[in-house]
Amino acid sequence: MTLLDELEGAVQNRLRDSTVRYFKFGEAIRQVSRDEFRSAKGAVFYNEPGIFKQTNIDQVFLREGPRPGPLAASTLVGRPASTASEAVAIVVTDLFQHDNDVNLVVSQIRRNCLELGCSVGLLPVMSEFDGMVFDARVPSFPYKSTPGNPRTRRPFYLLFFGEQDRIEELVELLSARPYIDRNRLLLVSPKIVRHYSVAVSKDPTSKDLNLRHAPGAADEFEFALRRGGTGGVLRVDFQYDPIMASPVVDPTGIQIEVRTGARGMAGKPTEALKLLTATAIGNKVSTTIALDLPGPPGEYEFQLLFRVGGAGAFTAPSWVSELSSDNPTPADGPAKTLNLKRLVDELIGASLAVQPPPLARAFVTVKKLG
Numbered sequence: 001m002t003l004l005d006e007l008e009g010a011v012q013n014r015l016r017d018s019t020v021r022y023f024k025f026g027e028a029i030r031q032v033s034r035d036e037f038r039s040a041k042g043a044v045f046y047n048e049p050g051i052f053k054q055t056n057i058d059q060v061f062l063r064e065g066p067r068p069g070p071l072a073a074s075t076l077v078g079r080p081a082s083t084a085s086e087a088v089a090i091v092v093t094d095l096f097q098h099d100n101d102v103n104l105v106v107s108q109i110r111r112n113c114l115e116l117g118c119s120v121g122l123l124p125v126m127s128e129f130d131g132m133v134f135d136a137r138v139p140s141f142p143y144k145s146t147p148g149n150p151r152t153r154r155p156f157y158l159l160f161f162g163e164q165d166r167i168e169e170l171v172e173l174l175s176a177r178p179y180i181d182r183n184r185l186l187l188v189s190p191k192i193v194r195h196y197s198v199a200v201s202k203d204p205t206s207k208d209l210n211l212r213h214a215p216g217a218a219d220e221f222e223f224a225l226r227r228g229g230t231g232g233v234l235r236v237d238f239q240y241d242p243i244m245a246s247p248v249v250d251p252t253g254i255q256i257e258v259r260t261g262a263r264g265m266a267g268k269p270t271e272a273l274k275l276l277t278a279t280a281i282g283n284k285v286s287t288t289i290a291l292d293l294p295g296p297p298g299e300y301e302f303q304l305l306f307r308v309g310g311a312g313a314f315t316a317p318s319w320v321s322e323l324s325s326d327n328p329t330p331a332d333g334p335a336k337t338l339n340l341k342r343l344v345d346e347l348i349g350a351s352l353a354v355q356p357p358p359l360a361r362a363f364v365t366v367k368k369l370g
Contacts, residue, residue: 003092003125003177003179006174006177007090007092007158007174087162087163088160088161088162088163088166088167088170089160089161089162090158090159090160090161090170091157091158091159091160091161092156092157092158093156093157093159094135094154094155094156094157094337095135095156095157095337095338095339095340095343101339102339102342102343102346103346105343106343106346106347106350109161109347109350110350110354113161114188114350114351114354114355115354117190117355118161118162118163119160119161119162119163119164119167119187119188119189119190119191120159120160120161120187120188120189120347120351121158121159121160121161121167121171121185121186121187121188121245122157122158122159122160122185122186122188122344122347123157123158123160123171123180123182123184123185123186124155124156124157124181124184124319124323125155125156125157125158125179125180126150126153126154126155126179126181127145127153127154127155127156127179128145128147128153129143129144129145129153129154129335130143130144130145131143131144133154133328133334135328135337135338136327136328136329136338137327137338138327138329138330141329141330141334143330143334143335145335152335153335154334154335155323155335155337157337164187164189164191164243167187168185168187168245171185183244184317184319185245186245186246186247186316186317186320186344187243187245187246188247188344188347188348188351189243189246189351189357190351190354190355190357191243191357192242192243192246192247192249192308192357192359193240193241193242193243193357193358193359193360194241194242194243195240195241196238196239196240196241196359196360196361197218197238197239198218198219198236198237198238198360198361198362199236199237199238200221200234200235200236200237200362200364201234201235201237202223202232202233202234202235203232203233203234203235203288205232205233206231206232206233206234207232208225208226208228208229208230208231208232209223209224209225209226209229209231209232209234209291210223210224210226211223212224212367216363217263217363219361219362219363220263220362220363220365221362221363221364221365222364222365222366222367223364223365223366223367224366224367224369225291225293225366225367225368225369226369227297227369227370229368230292230293230294231290231291231292231293231294232291233276233288233289233290233291234273234288234289234290234291234364235286235287235288235289236286236287236288236289236304236306236362237284237285237286237287238284238285238306238359238360238362239283239284239285240283240285240359240360241283242283247314247315247316247317247348248314248315248317249280249308249313249314249359250312250313250314250315251278251279251280251285252278252312252313253308253309253310253311253312253313253314254275254278254280254285254287254306254307254308254309254313254359255275255306255307255308255309255310255356256273256274256275256287256289256304256305256306256307257269257304257305257307258270258271258272258273258274258302258303258304258305259302259303259305260272260300260301260302260303261301261302261303262301262303262363262365263303263363265303267303270302271292272291272292272293272300272302273289273290273291273292273302273304273364274289274290274292275287275288275289276288276289276290285306285359285360287306289304291366293366293368295368296368296370297368297369297370298367298368298370299365299366299367299368300365300366300367300368301363301364301365302363302364302365302366303361303362303363304361304362304363304364305358305360305361306358306359306360306361307356307357307358307359308352308356308357308359309352309356310352311349313352313356314348314352316341316344316345316348320340320341320344321341323336323337323340324336324337324339324340324341324342325337325338325340326338326339326341326342
């Protein structure tokens with residue numbers, strides 16, 4: 001496998017201060033030497049008693065002993081010597097052998113990665129195939145790609161676990177290879193935005209509110225609520241620069257978290273500001289926010305955090321459905337991967353449940369006049 005040599009080279013030669021450890025997994029998982037790892041290009045490597053009969057990906061997260069940062073072992077681990085938190089585990093796999101593997105894998109990834117704040121990367125590698133297909137509900141069957149026909153190639157996958165920037169760096173290094181399509185990298189991460197800009201104004205119907213151009217940061221806004229007024233409607237428009245490998249945001253899944261207090265304060269949740277509507281054109285989002293301040297005159301400070309959350313808040317890239325089948329057979333989708341879309345959908349759902357990723361933030365001060 002050319003990929004194994006070039007993956008090792010990318011880690012050892014292009015990433016400074018990196019050390020590499022190797023593991024093989026199946027029914028069980030064990031560390032292997034570099035020489036044994038290099039023998040993975042031959043069939044003997046895959047016929048080890050006690051390992052080869054099952055492909056239990058969840059074993060990757062169950063190894064006892066020290067782990068690189070928040071991660072468990074994998075086929076290939078590059079670990080920078082400077083800090084364990086920058087470790088990246090890379091699993092080279094064709095994914096599932098059984099229908100129930102998805103639940104086990106997602107559960108372990110959530111516990112050992114997502115809940116610890118690390119990111120997951122998934123990158124398909126289209127490859128010539130000549131062998132038995134085991135990831136099927138029907139009995140295993142032989143399949144052979146047609147030479148020179150890319151549409152008959154069968155994917156295997158690189159699964160990355162670790163710090164998002166390091167994952168992107170590794171994929172960037174590998175993308176010079178003709179068989180790596182970096183546009184097919186999918187990142188499931190607590191961070192989906194590189195930059196954003198935000199503007200807050202009053203809705204034209206809100207006669208009691210007036211925007212005051214107080215000095216401050218670009219995401220700070222001040223309003224005056226005239227005497228006797230109790231609220232109104234704010235318009236919050238923001239534009240974000242997404243990390244391109246992230247799933248696509250559905251604007252109907254946008255949520256808002258509002259806390260009292262100025263920047264840097266922990267604050268307390270409040271119902272004084274509530275999301276009314278959210279619409280989007282591309283990466284430009286427009287929202288309306290109801291302001292309700294029945295209390296006494298004074299200065300009220302709020303922190304507005306817009307997040308992605310809820311069922312269906314993300315859409316997986318189209319290549320996921322193209323490469324996935326819930327029942328590959330010799331006559332129907334023999335080159336497709338069992339339950340790939342289900343895996344991706346459940347990973348995205350698990351990530352949203354752990355930490356809905358932020359899109360934009362604004363700080364609003366309302367001076368209620370007496």
